[in-house]
Amino acid sequence: MAQGRERDEGPHSAGGASLSVRWVQGFPKQNVHFVNDNTICYPCGNYVIFINIETKKKTVLQCSNGIVGVMATNIPCEVVAFSDRKLKPLIYVYSFPGLTRRTKLKGNILLDYTLLSFSYCGTYLASYSSLPEFELALWNWESSIILCKKSQPGMDVNQMSFNPMNWRQLCLSSPSTVSVWTIERSNQEHCFRARSVKLPLEDGSFFNETDVVFPQSLPKDLIYGPVLPLSAIAGLVGKEAETFRPKDDLYPLLHPTMHCWTPTSDLYIGCEEGHLLMINGDTLQVTVLNKIEEESPLEDRRNFISPVTLVYQKEGVLASGIDGFVYSFIIKDRSYMIEDFLEIERPVEHMTFSPNYTVLLIQTDKVCWMVIS
Known part of the structure; x- marks a missing residue:
């Protein structure tokens, strides 16, 4: 059984004898990924386990800094990326089947990464972090640099994926929102442009924008003057007037x-x-x-x-x-x-x-x- 470790660290030793992992057993609590047509992988404690579904051969890769966090695979390049669970976590990218470290990505995240996703073409990796940053970042993992990043305070995301046909599009979804992020580029400069999807009501119908801007009960006789928007009745101007909705207007x-x-x-x-x-x-x-x-x-x-x-x-x-x-x-x-x-x-x-x-x-x-x- 093979085991991968970082090159700058040797195996544990005690009294001159080297120790290596014989086997690792455990069922995944995170999603299982394909790394090629016949090999799956998943995190298990301090290890990433690879299993050939045809031969049942198992290979393990150890995270030298403790428990493996989130992970993702890039099938065309046959690489796997995973984060560690420690203060100021890092992202490691390893090749498969050689299990050699390609790069180590260091950002400014304090606590934990919650999502990783590779683009289907190119050398791009998207990461999303938990509190306090709630930061979306786009990496060129081959060059170990962040191309652009954007913070969304308080915004939890439970799924993130690249458009398979266009690496410049990302979809982020949560139980309350869906947003499509476009990666815009000018020469070597990259930036995110986010657009939110206007979701229908719970019954599948679409609400009328007029019902949000104007009072629900409109007078039939306009002899007393024009019908004013709710924001004007509240005496608001500027950006507050554009987004104002009463608390009981749900x-x-x-x-x-x-x-x-x-x-x-x-x-x-x-x-x-x-x-x-x-x-x-x-x-x-x-x-x-x-x-x-x-x-x-x-x-x-x-x-x-x-x-x-x-x-x-x-x-x-x-x-x-x-x-x-x-x-x-x-x-x-x-x-x-x-x-x-x-x-x-x-x-x-x-x-x-x-x-x-x-x-x-x-x-x-x-x-x-x-x-x-």
Whole structure:
């Protein structure tokens, strides 16, 4: 069994004898990743474990600075990046299968990184940190430099991904917001430009902007003068007037759970309320897809599906919820239907395809399934 360590540190020794790791055992609490067509990897304590799904051979890579934090893989370059969990954490990038360290990335983060994501082309790595910075950073990992960064105080993000067709686009989503970040470049200067997606209401409808700006009860007779915006009635001017809304003026919006990109640079968004959204990657126009109901003995299970994971497949997406089933959503125009599903018996936490799309990895809290097409 092979073990990778940083070059500047040798193996532990006691009385002149060298010690090496024989094996590491543990089930992943984080998402499992593919590093190539037939090898998966995941963090386990102070190690990253690599498993060849064909030969079952296991390889371990040790983090010299303690527990492994978050990780990501770059399949075209066959590299893996992970952070450590210590004060002022670092990001390490190792090559596979040689397990040699390519670089070490040092930023100004105080406590912890929460997300890492490689671009599908080029040598770009995006990182997101927790409090106090809540910082999104774009790295050129090969040069070990930060190209640009942006802080979002108080903004937790639970998923971050590059557009597979355009490395200049990033999607960040949380249970309350979805935003698309464009990486703009002039010569060697890079900067982020963020645009927020206007989510529909909880019932899937879109609210009228006029209802937000003006009072809900408009007088029928305007003899007493024009109808004033709420901000004018409150006596506000400037930027406060543009964003003012009364405290009791609440419009509950949909709560995104997961997103995935399509080959046309659009986004599919699964929502806690059971809705499936399609977002145009350029205009950010939101379309609520209509579910085509079909009479089926399994209809009671399909009436309400709150996607926890989404992966793109030809003609639609695969989705899973907390009910222990994997559903196939066939999407056509602005509608979709549920064609079939796979019973897993436990809530599915993560799904991902192998790079050649021949293996679907389904991860639960107890076991990983391999579905071979």
